[in-house]
Amino acid sequence: MSFGDHHVVPLFWCNNKEFDTNDGGCCDICRHLNFGTDYYFCNKCNVRFHKECVQSPPKIKHPYHPEHSLQLSFCPPNNARYFEGFCCRRRASWLFYHCTTCQAFIHPTCAMKPILFVVDPPKKHNHPLTFFPRQTSLTCNVCGLLRKTNPTYVCVRCNFVAHNICMYFPRIMKMSRHHHRISYIPSAPSRDWFCGVCRQNVNGGYGAYTCEKCNDYVVHSICATGKDVWDGKELECVLEEDDITQDDGSFEMISEGVILYFLHDHHL
Template sequence: MVMFTCHLCGLSDDRFPYACNLCDLSFHKDCAESTPEINYSCHPKHILKRLTHVSNVDINCAKHPPPFTLVHPKAHEHSLTLMPQRSFVCNSCGMDDDPNPYVCLSCNFMIHKNCIDMPRIIKINRHDHRIYYNNFLDTRDWKCGVCQKEMSWMFGAYSCSKCPDLAIHLRCATRFGIWDGIELEGISDKILEVKSYE
């Protein structure tokens, strides 16, 4: 058998893959459906054909592919459409690590599927006040208050209404151990005094 790298999970294997020979894409049998051919929303150009006769393959990603369009006002005011296999930088987190963005063509807005449900107001263990998600920052040089790396003002970030020099990457702020996992949107800070998450 020949080794291949699964395009969905990124792991190498020597099991029989699903493949699109035109695009040179291969998928684990566990990352595809048990039928001989599948239409997958992240690769809409061509049908994926199984290269073996192995049956009874179980796969969650093929059974529950991402929706082609979605409406999520918390992430963006317009309908978002899946545009697979595009290199892009996410407008919400500023990262380019997933080639399957949801886009709003009228706004030139692109977002990772995982960034769509980002919390709007949170409390982290590195700051005394609540921090709020903003679509972009003021035009100046910024450093993340968690990782200390430079930040681009053009992408989304968390900031503090009381501390104008604080900005934090979306992924740094919502990392395990930094954020307690509680969304504070809709909870008044006058009603509930939230101490730093420890």
């Protein structure tokens, strides 16, 4: 096939699992990073394209949005409107699939990925979660929102509902709006809570993030994980700096970030 004035040459193997982000690493069609090793490239202008973007059919039916067909669309990034992919919450610009009825958007790379019909074990629940395609009236237990276009998973025995994105939210994280770490809780004690980011009321019956050091600090799950306040890192197994520097005699500080623990023979 051809793209612009140049021919696109297929390459079906690469020794890098992802595009090199320091060397023109994004796809030149959708402007997002690669998810695998198969891609197309142009040997005349040194640009690369996702296999999914090049091979995207004009119209698809997708299990995550079974009610309507999705149409392949193109929108330049300088467009004033902001579109968000319902699978990954990344901005949908340049090339994407679009449902004009529901205003639902999905990237070609997300649309072509295999569907997980059962998630076991999920990060936010004790039982396996099953994909439920008719999620119109289901409120997510993790974020507390009813988002009709988001893929939804359910646990029937517990009446538990989670969006595909929400069930992977971190357990412990650091947010730029607060000076301590915050931890996920499935529900908050009954009282009036106000989100530390958006200042709106927090429904204690749904998941949220709290600070163990500040008893009155609560944040909506969706606010805490916003790209403008969170760096995307899970800190559940990462020691806080205060924990590392506190000397209780159980370890020897070797250098910054390196200790010798009394129950282990090697540096940690």
